Every structure is written in C-alpha cells, then in structure tokens.
Amino acid sequence: MTFNIEKxxxxxxxxLTISLIGALWFVSLFELFAVKxxxxxxxxASIYKLVxxxxxxxxxxxxxxxxxxxxxxxxxxxxxxITKVLFxxxxxxxxxxxxxxxxxxLNLGVDILGYxxxxxxxxxxxxxxxxxxxxxxxxxxxxxxxxxxxxxxNTIIKRKLIGVGILSILLLGCLKxxxxxxxxxxxxxxxxxxxxxxxxxxxxKSKLNSSEFANRxxxxxxxxxNSPKDVLSPFLTFKEDKPNIVFIVVxxxxxxxxxxxxxxxxxxxxxxxxxxxxxxxxxxxxxGRSFGILPSLFGSLPYGETGFLDxxxxxxxxxxxxxxxxxxxKTSYYSGGPxxxxxxxxxxxxxxxxxxxxxxxxxxxxxxxxxxxxxxSWGYPDSEIFRKALTSxxxxxxxxxxxxxxxxxxxxxxxxxxEEYMAKVDKLLTSSDELESVKNQINDHKDIFGCLLYTDNxxxxxxxxxxxxxxxxxxxxxxxxDHRLIPITQKDKLCRxxxxxxxxxxxxxxxxxxxxxxxxxxxTPSVLNTLxxxxxxxxxxxxxxxxxxxxxxxxxxxxxxxxxxxxxGSINDFIYKDYLYSDGELFKINxxxxxxxxxxxxxxxxxxxxxxxxxxxxAYVTQQNKIFPDSLNIYxxxxxxxxxxxxxxxxxxxKGKTYDEMLFIARDLSFKKQYEIARLLCDYILNEYPNxxxxxxxxxxxxxxxxxxxxxxxxxLNAIKRSPYYDDAYLAILDMYWWSGQDDKSxxxxxxxxxxxxxxxxxxxxMAKAYQRLDHKAFAIKLMDSIIKIHPNNSDYLAFxxxxx
Numbered sequence: 001m002t003f004n005i006e007k008x009x010x011x012x013x014x015x016l017t018i019s020l021i022g023a024l025w026f027v028s029l030f031e032l033f034a035v036k037x038x039x040x041x042x043x044x045a046s047i048y049k050l051v052x053x054x055x056x057x058x059x060x061x062x063x064x065x066x067x068x069x070x071x072x073x074x075x076x077x078x079x080x081x082i083t084k085v086l087f088x089x090x091x092x093x094x095x096x097x098x099x100x101x102x103x104x105x106l107n108l109g110v111d112i113l114g115y116x117x118x119x120x121x122x123x124x125x126x127x128x129x130x131x132x133x134x135x136x137x138x139x140x141x142x143x144x145x146x147x148x149x150x151x152x153x154n155t156i157i158k159r160k161l162i163g164v165g166i167l168s169i170l171l172l173g174c175l176k177x178x179x180x181x182x183x184x185x186x187x188x189x190x191x192x193x194x195x196x197x198x199x200x201x202x203x204x205k206s207k208l209n210s211s212e213f214a215n216r217x218x219x220x221x222x223x224x225x226n227s228p229k230d231v232l233s234p235f236l237t238f239k240e241d242k243p244n245i246v247f248i249v250v251x252x253x254x255x256x257x258x259x260x261x262x263x264x265x266x267x268x269x270x271x272x273x274x275x276x277x278x279x280x281x282x283x284x285x286x287x288g289r290s291f292g293i294l295p296s297l298f299g300s301l302p303y304g305e306t307g308f309l310d311x312x313x314x315x316x317x318x319x320x321x322x323x324x325x326x327x328x329x330k331t332s333y334y335s336g337g338p339x340x341x342x343x344x345x346x347x348x349x350x351x352x353x354x355x356x357x358x359x360x361x362x363x364x365x366x367x368x369x370x371x372x373x374x375x376x377s378w379g380y381p382d383s384e385i386f387r388k389a390l391t392s393x394x395x396x397x398x399x400x401x402x403x404x405x406x407x408x409x410x411x412x413x414x415x416x417x418x419e420e421y422m423a424k425v426d427k428l429l430t431s432s433d434e435l436e437s438v439k440n441q442i443n444d445h446k447d448i449f450g451c452l453l454y455t456d457n458x459x460x461x462x463x464x465x466x467x468x469x470x471x472x473x474x475x476x477x478x479x480x481x482d483h484r485l486i487p488i489t490q491k492d493k494l495c496r497x498x499x500x501x502x503x504x505x506x507x508x509x510x511x512x513x514x515x516x517x518x519x520x521x522x523x524t525p526s527v528l529n530t531l532x533x534x535x536x537x538x539x540x541x542x543x544x545x546x547x548x549x550x551x552x553x554x555x556x557x558x559x560x561x562x563x564x565x566x567x568x569g570s571i572n573d574f575i576y577k578d579y580l581y582s583d584g585e586l587f588k589i590n591x592x593x594x595x596x597x598x599x600x601x602x603x604x605x606x607x608x609x610x611x612x613x614x615x616x617x618x619a620y621v622t623q624q625n626k627i628f629p630d631s632l633n634i635y636x637x638x639x640x641x642x643x644x645x646x647x648x649x650x651x652x653x654x655k656g657k658t659y660d661e662m663l664f665i666a667r668d669l670s671f672k673k674q675y676e677i678a679r680l681l682c683d684y685i686l687n688e689y690p691n692x693x694x695x696x697x698x699x700x701x702x703x704x705x706x707x708x709x710x711x712x713x714x715x716x717l718n719a720i721k722r723s724p725y726y727d728d729a730y731l732a733i734l735d736m737y738w739w740s741g742q743d744d745k746s747x748x749x750x751x752x753x754x755x756x757x758x759x760x761x762x763x764x765x766x767m768a769k770a771y772q773r774l775d776h777k778a779f780a781i782k783l784m785d786s787i788i789k790i791h792p793n794n795s796d797y798l799a800f801x802x803x804x805x
Contacts, residue, residue: 009072012080015152016087017061023091023145024053024189030137031098035489048187056189060090084149088142090191095141097190103411104486107190109197110569111289113306185583201569205305208619219626220617221302221544225532228522228549232530235278235552236476236507242328242399242535243507244475245527246466248459249293252409254484255283255498255593257452262491263438265428266452269460270479273504276511282556282593283501284494284519284575285483288566291342293482295319296520298351298403300545304622306568309343314350315625317544320524321351321401322635327537330354330397334389335405336362336369336380340689349690350636357388360691360723364757369407370414381415382408382455386462395471404462409455409485413447421450445488476505478527480520492595493573493582497564514551515591517558517575521547544628556591563614571618574611581607640687649677650684659685663695675702693723697732704736712736720752727758 028049032042064086071079100108185193256262258270259281286296287307295301295308299319304311325331332355339345339358348356359379362368366384371377380388389404408415415421425446429435435442442449459479466472481499490496501518526549532540551559556578564573573582580587580595586604587595621627642650653669654662666681682699685692700715716733723729730753737746784801788794 009076009079012153013061013065013068013083015149016080016083017057018152019145019149020061020087020090021054021057022148023087023141024057024094024191025050026144027091027094027098027141028053028189030095030141031102034102045187049189052187052189052192056192060087060191084146088145091141091145092138094189094191095137097194101190105488105490106288106486106567107185107188107193107197109194109567110201111306111567112194113198113201113569197570204615208615209623213620213624216620216624216626219544219621219629221546221621221627222542222629223545225540225543226529227543228525228529230526230530230533231550231552232278232503232526233533235509235512236505236530237509238507238534239474241474242531243505244398244400244402244471245324246475246477247297247401247403248462248477248479249297249403249405250409250455250459250479250481251290251406252483252485253455253481253499254495255281255481255500256484256491256495258500263435263442263449263488265432265435266425266449267456269456269463270500273463273479274500274502276508277502277504278508278511278552279513280501280518280550281513281515282517282558283480283499284497284517284562284564285481285499286497286520286562286564288483288496288564289568290482291568292565293405293520294344294347296546297480297523299347300521300524300547301627302546302618302621303563303565303571304618307342307565308622309347310568311622313625314346315622315627316630316633316636317627318633318635319351320528321348321353321403323528323537323540324399324401324531325352325354326635328399330394330400331402332389332392332400333357333403333405334385334392335359336382336385336407337378338691340691343688345690346688352636355392356722357392358691360693360725362388363725367416377414378407378410380407382406382458383416383461386458386465390462390465393469395469398471405482406455406458408458409448409451411487413451415451415454417454418447418450421453422446424453425449441488448485448487473506476503476507478503478523480523493585493587494580494589494593494595496566497573498593512552512554514554515556516551516553517556517560517562518550519547519560519562521545521562522550522560523547526550542628542632558589561610561614563611563618571611571615574607574614576603576607576610579603579607581611640683642684642687646680649680653677653681654684659689659692663692663698666695666698670698670702670705673705675706678702691722693719693726693729696722697729700736701732704732704739707740709736709740709742720749724752724756725758727753730758 029046032045032049064083068079068083071082075082097108100106253267256264258264258267259274259279260271264271286292287303291307291309292303298321299308299317301308301317301319321331331353333339333348333353334357335344337359339348339356345356345358359368362380362384366380366388368384369377369379369381385404385406389402393400393402425442428449429439429442463477466475478501480501484490484496484498501520501523525543525545525547528543529549531537548560551557558575558577560575562575563571564575565571566573573580575589578589579598579600580589581604586598586600586607588598589595653665657665662681662685666678666685669675669678669681679699679702682695682702685695686699689695696715696719700712700719703709703712703715713733713736716729716736719726719729720733730749733749734746737749781801781804784804788798788801
C-alpha cells in the first residue's frame with residue numbers, strides 16, 4: 001500500500017501533537033496548584049513538568065503517526081477527527097491519573113493490574129463525590145486541547161513552528177539529561193509513569209519466571225519450629241489456661257498519629273494504652289496498602305507477584321489462625337466491609353476461620369456508614385464493628401483468637417456523630433501548641449482527624465466493654481495499623497510503612513518500649529513460639545515464616561532484612577540495617593525513624609543483591625508451591641481443584657465472562673436442566689468468591705430440583721449461615737422443604753428468619769402453607785392476617801386465607 005500524504009495533513013497532525021503536549025502540561029499545572037505545598041517551587045516544578053509532558057506527548061504523537069498515515073490514506077476526511085478523539089482520550093487519562101495521585105499521594109503504576117474491576121470501582125467510587133463539578137474538569141481539559149489546536153492551526157507560521165520545535169527538543173532534552181530532579185517521580189508524566197511501571201514489572205516478571213525452577217525441589221522458607229527464640233514470655237505471667245488473643249487492626253493508623261509524634265493528640269486512648277503496653281516505636285507494615293495485612297501479620301508469608309491474596313492457586317501454607325485452631329482455639333474475624341475485597345475471605349477460609357462476620361452479617365439493629373452520592377458505602381463504621389464483635393464473643397468457647405479490622409479511617413472518612421468529632425478537632429487545634437506546625441495540614445484534612453478521634457473512642461468503648469467480661473484477665477490484645485493512611489502528604493518514603501505495634505494484657509508483668517525495628521512478618525513467629533513454649537500444643541517441627549520474630553531490644557537497631565511492597569506488584573523498597581533503599585535511592589534511617597539521602601555504593605550493591613535474591617525466592621515459592629509441604633500441612637482445607645476436563649467445560653461456557661455473567665449462564669443452564677454443568681460453574685464462582693450467596697443458592701436449588709434434598713439442605717443452610725439477613729436464602733430452603741415434605745423443618749427456618757427480622761411477605765406466606773399441611777390452621781390463619789394487613793389487595797393471599805376457613 002502506498003501513502004499519498006498531503007503536507008497539509010502532516011501539518012495538522014503536528015499541530016495536534018503540539019496541542020496534546022500543551023494540554024498534558026495544563027493538566028500538570030492543575031496538579032501543582034491542587035497539591036498546595038509550601039515546599040514546592042512552582043516555577044521550577046512547572047518547568048520540570050513541561051520537560052516530561054513534552055517528551056511524553058512527542059512519543060505518543062510519534063507512536064500514533066503510522067495509524068494516522070493509514071487512516072489518512074483510507075478515510076481522509078475522518079482521519080483528523082479520529083486522531084482528535086484519540087488525543088482527547090489521552091488528555092482524559094492524564095487527568096484521571098492526576099486525580100488518583102492527588103487522592104493517594106502515589107502515581108498509579110503496575111498496581112492497576114492487581115485489582116479486579118469490582119475492587120477498583122469500589123475504591124474509586126467511594127472516594128469521589130459525583131456532581132457537576134466532578135465532571136467539569138473532564139470537559140475543560142479536552143476543550144483546552146481543541147481550542148489550542150484551533151489557535152495553532154489558524155495563527156502559527158510553519159517556519160517559526162519548525163524552529164521552535166527544534167529548539168524545544170534541544171533545550172528540553174538537555175534539561176532532562178542534565179538535571180536528574182526533572183525526571184523524579186513527582187514531576188513525571190502520569191501516563192509515562194504508568195506505562196513504564198507496567199513494562200518494568202512485566203520484564204522483571206518474565207526474568208523471574210524464566211529462572212531455573214524446574215530442577216528445584218527445596219523449601220527455602222522452612223526452618224525449625226524452635227526458631228525464633230521465645231522473646232515474649234519474660235514479659236508475661238501466664239495462667240493455667242491458654243490465653244485468648246484479640247487482634248485489632250486499625251485501617252490507616254500510621255505512627256505519626258500516636259505517641260507524641262507529628263500528628264498525635266487525636267488518639268488519646270491509644271496513647272494512654274501505649275504507656276501500659278509492650279510498644280515497638282519503630283515498627284513497619286510490609287505493604288503500603290491493606291491487601292498485605294492478613295498474610296503478613298497472620299502467616300508471615302511472601303508476596304507473590306501482586307500480593308499473596310492474589311495468588312489464584314493458593315500455595316500450601318500455615319498461619320497463626322490454622323495452627324491455633326488445630327490446638328483448640330475458636331477463631332473469628334470481624335470487619336464492617338465486604339470480605340471478598342482483596343480476596344481476604346479466600347485466605348481466611350483456607351486457614352479454617354470458624355466465624356467470619358462481614359457486612360452481610362449485621363442485620364437491622366446495626367447502622368451502616370452513610371453512602372456517597374452514588375449510594376456506595378464501604379460497610380459498617382468502627383463502633384458498630386466493635387459492638388458486633390463484643391456481643392458475639394462467646395465466653396464459654398475458649399480459648400479464642402479474635403481478629404477485628406476497622407474500616408472508618410478510609411476514604412471518604414464518613415462516621416457517626418461527625419459534627420461532634422469535627423468540633424473536637426477545632427478545640428484541639430486552638431488549645432494545643434504542639435500542633436501549630438501541622439495546623440494547615442490538619443485543617444486541609446479535618447475529616448481524617450475527626451475520624452481518628454472517632455475510631456480511638458470506638459476502641460476505648462470496646463476495651464471498656466471487654467473489661468467487664470470474666471475472660472478479660474486472661475486475654476492478650478495486639479493492636480497495630482495496616483499501613484499509614486494515604487491522603488495526608490508523606491514526609492518521606494518510609495512513613496507509609498511506619499505503624500504502631502503494641503501488646504496490652506492484664507497478664508503483662510510491666511510495660512516496656514522497644515526502639516528496635518520489627519515488622520508484621522515477625523508477629524506470628526513470636527506469638528506462636530511463646531504459646532508453644534508455655535502450653536500443650538500438637539508437635540510442630542517446621543515452620544515457613546518469612547519473618548524472624550520480634551526484636552525486644554530497647555535501643556535502636558535493625559537485625560531484619562525487610563523487602564516492602566509499596567503497592568501491588570512493586571517490591572522496590574528494602575530496609576537493611578539502618579538503611580532504606582527505595583526506587584534506586586539510598587536513605588539512612590535515624591533513631592527517630594526519619595530518613596535522609598546518602599550515597600554509599602557498597603551498601604547499594606549489598607541491598608540490590610539481597611532484594612533480587614528475595615524476589616527470586618518469592619517467585620519460586622509462590623509459583624512452584626514451595627512454601628510448606630502438603631505432606632506436613634494438617635492445618636488447612638485446600639481450595640477446590642478442578643480437573644482438566646472440568647476446566648475445559650468451564651472455559652467453554654464462561655470464557656471472557658465476569659463472575660456475575662457466569663451466574664446468569666449457570667441459571668440458564670439450570671432452566672435447561674443441565675444441572676451438573678450449572679453446579680460446576682457455581683463451584684467455580686464460589687472458589688473465587690466464597691460469599692457469593694446467589695451462586696450458593698442456585699447450587700442448592702438445582703440439587704433440590706434433582707431431589708438431592710440432603711445435599712441441597714447442607715448447601716442452603718451454609719448460604720443462610722454466610723448471609724443470615726438475605727431473604728432469598730430463606731425462600732430457597734423453604735421451597736426445598738416444601739418439595740421434600742419436611743414441613744417440620746420449615747418451622748425452624750421461619751423462626752430463624754423472624755429472629756433475624758428477614759420477613760418479606762413471601763416467607764410467612766410459605767410458612768402459612770407449611771402450617772396448613774401440618775394441620776396447624778390456627779397458626780396459618782394468624783400468619784395470613786398479619787400478611788394481609790400489609791398487602792390487603794393481594795388476591796393470592798386473600799384466596800388462600802379463605803381456603804383455610
């Protein structure tokens with residue numbers, strides 16, 4: 001094919017590319033002024049942004065030029081229009097990435113690959129308030145691009161344009177080469193960063209995947225169960241019975257907000273508890289987001305590619321949950337949000353959690369957090385989570401491991417009695433001289449600090465409530481943050497991981513504070529080792545922990561090597577001795593856990609080699625199932641494994657479909673009486689989302705339709721257990737009892753639905769029919785009277801009542 005390109009078309013394409021560069025820079029200027037930091041030199045930052053946006057726009061224009069040439073030869077009139085649309089799309093993407101960066105203080109990179117569409121949508125939607133002003137910039141920036149193009153096309157002289165273009169390439173190219181700061185992350189073009197980060201990740205992934213794993217059969221994480229040494233026993237006086245252990249994981253709680261640090265004063269109860277606890281001042285989370293907390297804190301597990309929870313075929317492993325359960329502990333997990341987010345439920349169920357309470361299990365007596373403009377809410381606020389937990393802990397079932405994860409200190413920072421707590425923030429600001437230096441930051445994020453006060457009070461009420469229980473005296477409380485919250489500007493690259501960690505208990509001999517560095521990886525090894533040393537446990541010869549146990553040295557030191565995953569897919573931060581290596585830069589860590597940049601080539605070499613060795617080990621053990629041998633793993637229930645034939649059938653019906661679409665396909669197959677395939681699809685959905693109740697209900701119904709009533713009952717009772725306030729689960733099992741003639745069991749289900757206040761009209765109507773068949777007409781009439789009061793004109797209800805008489 002030959003291209004007949006007119007000079008005019010090329011000129012217009014060049015003008016479009018220049019307009020794209022201008023629009024990208026315009027978006028970057030918006031970002032600079034939106035950040036509002038006094039430390040930024042706006043003029044220099046604007047120049048650096050221009051350098052990066054110029055080269056990014058030029059590269060985009062160059063890469064799309066062949067497409068434009070092809071379009072121009074085929075559909076000449078539409079070529080410019082299509083190119084305009086494509087360039088506008090890049091402008092919108094740039095602005096969207098800037099909005100993400102302004103919300104998270106991070107450039108969006110490879111972590112975009114680590115979230116499902118539903119999880120990503122939930123994260124974004126809850127952080128945004130949808131209104132006209134929300135969409136306004138999405139109109140303004142494309143409009144600026146079009147107006148700039150029109151101006152250039154109508155007024156710029158071509159010769160001058162060529163001269164300015166050559167001069168710009170030389171000048172901006174030199175700036176990028178001569179001034180390293182110009183290419184630093186804060187100044188990078190957002191699209192360029194996203195693309196480069198994904199390419200870097202894929203290259204590293206390919207390199208690690210091509211390693212010689214085939215000949216390896218070892219388990220590099222396996223070590224003696226006697227390692228590490230028991231460091232906690234000297235601080236505790238144990239009773240005869242095993243202690244209860246309660247973990248409280250506080251969303252976004254960074255160390256800056258407690259213990260007299262930069263933003264302290266908004267967690268008075270936690271501060272008072274620190275002085276009565278074992279407290280690690282220089283403690284780190286292993287990840288910069290919540291996806292890492294469960295596997296690191298309770299399993300001391302490696303990361304996999306984008307976080308351990310995202311490893312689809314779960315490698316054999318053990319955890320504090322599974323080992324304690326195998327030794328007589330009752331285990332429970334409480335949160336106010338969806339346990340399917342970040343696939344937490346998959347980890348918890350693999351490790352045999354017995355009681356799992358998430359947003360599906362609260363009921364009408366608990367009040368959900370106010371939704372955003374689109375109606376989305378993360379779930380129940382912290383005070384409700386703690387109230388639910390406190391009323392659910394069963395004293396007679398001991399010992400217990402209880403995990404409570406808070407939720408409120410997360411965008412959009414909505415919480416009960418908000419005005420009251422915001423007034424308290426104002427009062428603190430006017431009365432505290434210590435907050436003067438950060439007053440502007442607090443005012444800019446007042447809802448966050450009000451939320452911290454609210455969550456701190458919720459923890460206080462929970463602890464005071466627990467003190468009234470007879471098991472309080474034999475309970476160990478472990479409190480930490482999952483990572484430092486995101487919206488407030490970070491002082492350095494380390495503070496994102498710096499979180500408080502404290503152990504409080506009536507069993508403590510005395511309080512103590514440690515300045516030595518430890519991480520969430522070290523918690524399970526130390527807690528479990530202490531319990532095994534002091535109580536009767538089933539023999540555990542080997543453990544697969546990444547961590548080496550808590551360091552209880554009082555002075556500042558670090559004996560651990562701690563690779564950090566800042567966001568999904570990014571293992572580019574590493575703590576070694578008193579150094580932090582982050583994205584190619586080396587920092588020294590001081591005793592107060594602050595950092596300053598240094599240049600020590602020998603240390604950089606040591607740390608990069610160690611980090612690469614960890615990445616290779618991480619890839620090997622997670623890809624080849626070499627964390628903990630299956631032959632030793634008596635603690636967990638593996639996920640369902642599908643045969644190649646089953647996978648072929650699943651793929652035939654669901655390739656390219658979402659899980660919601662899979663459910664509709666399974667439903668259609670059931671209607672066509674292809675029950676086995678329908679149930680196979682349901683099992684496939686439930687393997688990924690165990691709390692997808694509609695899939696479980698469909699499976700139970702299809703079993704009933706084939707008269708496998710006993711199996712159907714088990715499945716449907718499980719559905720009710722998981723979603724006790726979902727009326728369709730009750731209707732399904734009532735239908736099954738109807739068909740199987742088990743009317744006596746219908747009474748039990750009806751009473752349970754009544755207790756949980758799940759009583760839409762269909763449930764008592766079905767119950768009335770069951771009472772009729774049991775010859776309890778008086779009860780049936782009574783039920784129908786109550787239904788007809790609500791639905792006086794329903795002909796089916798009226799006819800049925802008439803038939804009863």
